[in-house]
Amino acid sequence: MHRNINPSNFVVGQPHSDFDDQIFIIDFGLARRCREKSRPFGACPIVGSDAYRPISNYSRLEYQPKDDIESWFYMCHEFFNGNLPWDKLPHTSTVDFKVHCRSLGRDLLLTNMPVTFDEILEGIDSSKTNVDYFRISALLKAELAKLSLEQLNEPFSWKKDPRIVYRAYKIEQGWK
Template identity: 30%
Template sequence: MASISEGLRSIEDTQNTISGDFVKKDKYDLSLVLRKGEFSIIRLCQDKNKTERIIKFVDEESYKAEMELTEHHIKTIRSMFDYEEDIKKFNRFNNIIDHGYLEGTKSLCIVYEKLGENLNEIRIKYKECKMDKFDALVILHDSLSIINYLHSIGYVHRSIKPSTFCHRYNSKISKDYRPIVMTNFETCCKIVDKKESKFCPKRITSFGGKNIKYCSISQHEKEKIYFPSDDIESWFYIGVLLFEGTLPWFKEKTNKDKDIINGKKKLRNTEDEIYYDKTPDFFRNYCDYFTKGSEEIDCSVICHEMMQMIHKFSRCKVSRTDLYTDERSYIP
């Protein structure tokens, strides 16, 4: 019988809860602080086999929310396969290795597999940071499919940005295809509508520090309810970044809400060649979805169109050394 993957075992088998389970203090050697955010502190660590891991320290509310999401996610995947199936390869969420209170402290933590490069680290390898259209489309289709799945199980991410998506390194997988994995789930919450929001915890309607560079225009307002369409709008800005190598508000080097909002509004003028150069016309038109004010967007339509374009590009004669380098040219 194939064993359940290491990354899923801690949730599925032990069913740890916030009330009584611990991570042994000497199990991991902590090192660099990678990031400090509103909901978490993230550090690099090593286990006793010298395997690098990521450890995230979170508050109780964020921990509980992520555990509930993860358990629901695993049950959803497991329902699709026989129990003997090793489902790790189907898991596009960052695998959890360990979780609970850090022994001897009041700190809740989650230990994850260490992933490969994120989308920012991938794109800067290209000339002028502008990704090849085919490569960008493959990544954008993959990442949108994961976002759509997250929505289908009842959650929004609320912090979609290039660092939300990373490659999962696997020596057994061809370099021509590295699966994209979603991470940074400490910001996630359940999907609610406007009527439900007044009965929900403040965490759902108040987000504090925003994902200002990539959040939807509506999310620049204080205490706005977060809808699935907001995640998709953030994904759209990532797409423009991959194609163009920059965004209008990056060029202006500003962190002011007003300037960033104006930049995002300018992208809605899809014929403006000042801001658009390499972004395909069909992709530019996705911004029409955001001007309708819908709480949800039918991602299946977008995914289908993107897959058609991927097939179109893949029929070209290609000379390349690696899918994710700029050493690629199309021969019509």
Template identity: 30%
Template sequence: MNLTGRNLKDYKNSFRGKHLPPVDALKISIQCIEVIREVHEAGFIHRDVKPENFAVEFTGSADKIYLLDFGIARQYRFKNGSLRPARKTSLFYGTTEYASPNAFDEKELGRHDDLISWFYMVVEFYGGFLPWKPYKNNMKLCGQIKRKNFRSTKWLKNLPEEFTEIYETVIKMNYEEEPKYEIFIGKLKMILKRDHGINY
């Protein structure tokens, strides 16, 4: 595998305004959730989904995205395919600016938490603002602001309506629920087609 060594954070920051061109943002976001789905289908949750943990491979004809660093990944299914019961309490896992509010509450993380982290990435890729990001080095304050904004969608008001639709679906999910990845992918593809005239 011929990786460039460039992760998505560095790739994003190489553009003006430190966010991706809209078409690139949507295509990369789709590729990222497809990779996350593969990890989930293998029976694992990553627990540290963030731009630094995705690498881009430039192949000439089509770029590929890879998810890296499985150091704190956890198996959520037993070998027989049954769901591993959620523990009542856990530790904080993840990175403050992208971690799910459940991580700050030291709850067992599930597939939906990986998708919340993915969604925070998508917002940034598209040029949106994460209200807690200025406080990422203050774990307590960062967690408080995330909890405050968790049920609100006001911070998404300048983004396409599909962002709000995705977010409202993700935050209603629970540990046991099977994510409907295709719905989220479909929403992003709708933006590509409607706003950019691209069938992807």
């Protein structure tokens, strides 16, 4: 389990390499192996980025594989909406608002997202430990097929125009 799924822990392969069209996950500093079922679960420290932290971790419950998917779901919500519903809330209110969004305020979590994500969220909420990764993959592929997005086979925008990478680097360095 990665235990710190958030946008800053995903990178694209090095330009002009065999991996320049692949997305990688990085920063395994908090990662742990899944425990064997026969071993007892104990309290664990609160880890990861607060905005993407799964609800169960606030209660110091041991991380489960489904928790990484919950964090990924929050990340997807942010990609579709530009922010998370709890972004402007104080840290102490985040968990309460996340719980609200998972029940009465569910529509807040599904704003601007394809209908498929409601089913994915249901799978996360109905599981105590694991999620059906193959089902999630099938749901996402079916959603993409409905959209008939030919551009998914096109190169990333920065591969089409390498100046994009240079401009991003300049911005990051504070240049104009």
